[in-house]
Amino acid sequence: MSDQVKQTVKKVFEDLATSLETGRMEARIKIGLTIDGSELGMAVMKQAAYAIKQKQLFDLVLIGSDVDWANDFIHYSTTDCQKEAAELMEELLDNGEIQGCVTLHYNFPIGVSTVGKVLTPALGRELFIATTTGTTSGARNEAMVLNAINGIIAAKACGIEKPTVGVLNVEGAKTVERALTTLHEKGYGITFGESQRADGGNVLRGNDLLLGSVDVVVCDSLTGNILMKLFSAYTSGGNYETLGAGYGPGIGRKYDRNICIISRASGAPVIANALEYAYELARGKLGVISQQEYQTADQAGLQELCNRLTAPTNKETKEIAAPPKEIVTSEITGIEIMELEEAVKVLWAANIYAESGMGCTGPIVLVNPKQLTAAQNELKNANYL
Known part of the structure; x- marks a missing residue:
């Protein structure tokens, strides 16, 4: 009998013993972690794994190279190849052996992007950044509208019943705000947050990111990726991410794998937080909530809105003379x-x-x-x- 099979059998008996002691037959949630590929070495993976083991919230399943400390966990051995690890991760997710996984790199399909989670420095509030990697759409404004839905999905899966939403003041912000307002008016309930600046509004400035003025900040993925790096590593000089829960799960229409992304510069605290984030999403039934939210948004005219946002403009380009000049204040x-x-x-x-x-x-x-x-x-x- 191989060591891998022995570890699996051992875990089954441990689960049975726990169930008999507590009188509950609930299956414990299992979250995977691919352990190869970090620029910081295997030590950060080991540190994060033992931090999770100590908390005993869920069972950790390691996927990757044979290392001596992997014997303390359920371990699926692979060669040092991220492609092989990704394929095994997909198999374990699809057959229900694990309910989520944290990995360093993954090629999501077009239409799927990740929702990161950080702690804001001013007040220590959790902030979901929608989104941080992946491409929800090739059209920027459509992507940001879909990113808003993805951010709401992640927040709800983590237990926030009515997450507040704001749009970061980047190119397209006002167009996206109008689209989300229309979606809300037609039946998709969005709880809009408000900027803490004196003039308020749903469009957020940099101050609001530091304060955590809303639960979900909407932006394009490239901006979100930069924000994640700044929030995660501003205390370390940039080469070791110490804060936050990583770049988050890939979310999109008809996509139900709970795959959370970390960076090759993510340190042990971020990796551990990412694993807990994946656990929260699994416990909160991310796939079910995603399906429900997209269904509700579709009923409110999401597809029609997206078609308008991606339609070629037919505005006239002829020159228009200005009327007589007036004082404009x-x-x-x-x-x-x-x-x-x-x-x-x-x-x-x-x-x-x-x-x-x-x-x-x-x-x-x-x-x-x-x-x-x-x-x-x-x-x-x-x-x-």
């Missing part, structure tokens, strides 16, 4: 920066003089105070507000 905020000049020309076409500008919270359209209401109505009718 009233600000209209909430315009997407990529649409700012288009919005100005929409007002010119309606014989309202306007200028573009940049306020302290982002792009603005400036109009004469007497024209403010008319200008706002024109921009709303043209879907710029």
